[in-house]
Each structure stands twice: as C-alpha cells, then as structure tokens.
Amino acid sequence: MSTQSIVIKSPIGPLKLTADESHLISVHFVEEAEHPETESDNVVLKHASEQIRQFFNRERKAFDLPLKIEGTAFQQEVWKALQAIPYGETRSYQQLAESIQRPKAVRAVGQANKVNRFPVIIPCHRVIGKNKTLTGYAGKQVDKKETLLQLEQ
Known part of the structure; x- marks a missing residue:
C-alpha cells in the first residue's frame, strides 16, 4: 500500500501525519521551516487532520481514527x-x-x-x-x- 503525508499546524508546532489508504500510520513533530502546511485527498489524512484541529479547538476529547498500531x-x-x-x-x-x-x-x-x-x-x-x-x-x-x-x- 502506498503512503501519503501532510503537515498541519498546531499549538505544539507542525505535525506530520502519514497514512495509507485505510489507516493512520504516524504523527510526528517536525520543524516548521522544513515542512510547510500541506493537504491531501487521502480520506484518512483528512479525518485525522480534522479531528486533531477539533482537539486543539477544544471541540473533541477523544479520537476516532483507524490507527495502524505496530509494536511489541x-x-x-x-x-x-x-x-x-x-x-x-x-x-x-x-x-x-x-x-x-x-x-x-x-x-x-x-x-x-x-x-x-x-x-x-x-x-x-x-x-x-x-x-x-x-x-x-x-x-x-x-x-x-x-x-x-x-x-x-
């Protein structure tokens, strides 16, 4: 599966969101100068960026996103x-x-x-x-x- 990334602004600095067609893969802190804000058609990225913005606007307390959780x-x-x-x-x-x-x-x-x-x-x-x-x-x-x-x- 191919992945796509976007960068969104937040009160804690720019966040780089990466997803494939069905799951959010990661959220990373990035340096502003290196990563201007971007957009994508990817539905998972759209939902993730919307929910993160809602969280920072105090409109959301919990997330409802398909996460690709990998670890021990x-x-x-x-x-x-x-x-x-x-x-x-x-x-x-x-x-x-x-x-x-x-x-x-x-x-x-x-x-x-x-x-x-x-x-x-x-x-x-x-x-x-x-x-x-x-x-x-x-x-x-x-x-x-x-x-x-x-x-x-």
Missing part, C-alpha cells in the same frame, strides 16, 4: 492503557505500570511512551512523574506536554 505486545498493552486515561486527567508512570499489572515495569512503560507513533491521539502527554513533575515528552520537548495538559484543563 507490551508496548501495545501500554498504549491501550494510555487511551484509557480520561481527558483532562494524568497518571504517573508508576500508576500506568500498575494498571497493566506490571508494577516493576515503570522504565519500560516510559520507553513504550517514547516510541508511541501517535502523540496527541494516544495521549502519552497525560503521563507524568510520580512527584507530579512533567517528564520526558517527545524526547526533551516537555513544553509540548505542558501545552497539551493546559489545553485539557
């Missing part, structure tokens, strides 16, 4: 648990590990968050440090996590 069984378990965190709420990495019955897997939960290919959509921004600190988001882009959490308040 553990990663998929973590990503499913992330999707269960309600809009406007946070969980610590420890709480997330406990929610999947793996209380000692805190670091592994953090690594699964790090490789989440659908930031914003699979809300890894809702996971914070045990002491309520904002830690690790998209590498060292904690400001994006802060913006997303403030948006959901």
Whole structure:
C-alpha cells in the first residue's frame, strides 16, 4: 500500500501525519521551516487532520481514527492503557505500570511512551512523574506536554 503525508499546524508546532489508504500510520513533530502546511485527498489524512484541529479547538476529547498500531505486545498493552486515561486527567508512570499489572515495569512503560507513533491521539502527554513533575515528552520537548495538559484543563 502506498503512503501519503501532510503537515498541519498546531499549538505544539507542525505535525506530520502519514497514512495509507485505510489507516493512520504516524504523527510526528517536525520543524516548521522544513515542512510547510500541506493537504491531501487521502480520506484518512483528512479525518485525522480534522479531528486533531477539533482537539486543539477544544471541540473533541477523544479520537476516532483507524490507527495502524505496530509494536511489541507490551508496548501495545501500554498504549491501550494510555487511551484509557480520561481527558483532562494524568497518571504517573508508576500508576500506568500498575494498571497493566506490571508494577516493576515503570522504565519500560516510559520507553513504550517514547516510541508511541501517535502523540496527541494516544495521549502519552497525560503521563507524568510520580512527584507530579512533567517528564520526558517527545524526547526533551516537555513544553509540548505542558501545552497539551493546559489545553485539557
């Protein structure tokens, strides 16, 4: 299957969305100068960009998109648990590990968050440090996590 990509603007910077004919494949943060905003006829990309814009306009709290989720069984378990965190709420990495019955897997939960290919959509921004600190988001882009959490308040 062939893939297409578009770039959309957002309050956390440009997002590059990639999809095939039936599934969204990824959402990535990109540099503005390198990626001007683009469009596509791809129905999945149109729906994804529309839903992401609605989310940033506070018109949507959950996403309804066909995601091509690929990862280990553990990663998929973590990503499913992330999707269960309600809009406007946070969980610590420890709480997330406990929610999947793996209380000692805190670091592994953090690594699964790090490789989440659908930031914003699979809300890894809702996971914070045990002491309520904002830690690790998209590498060292904690400001994006802060913006997303403030948006959901």
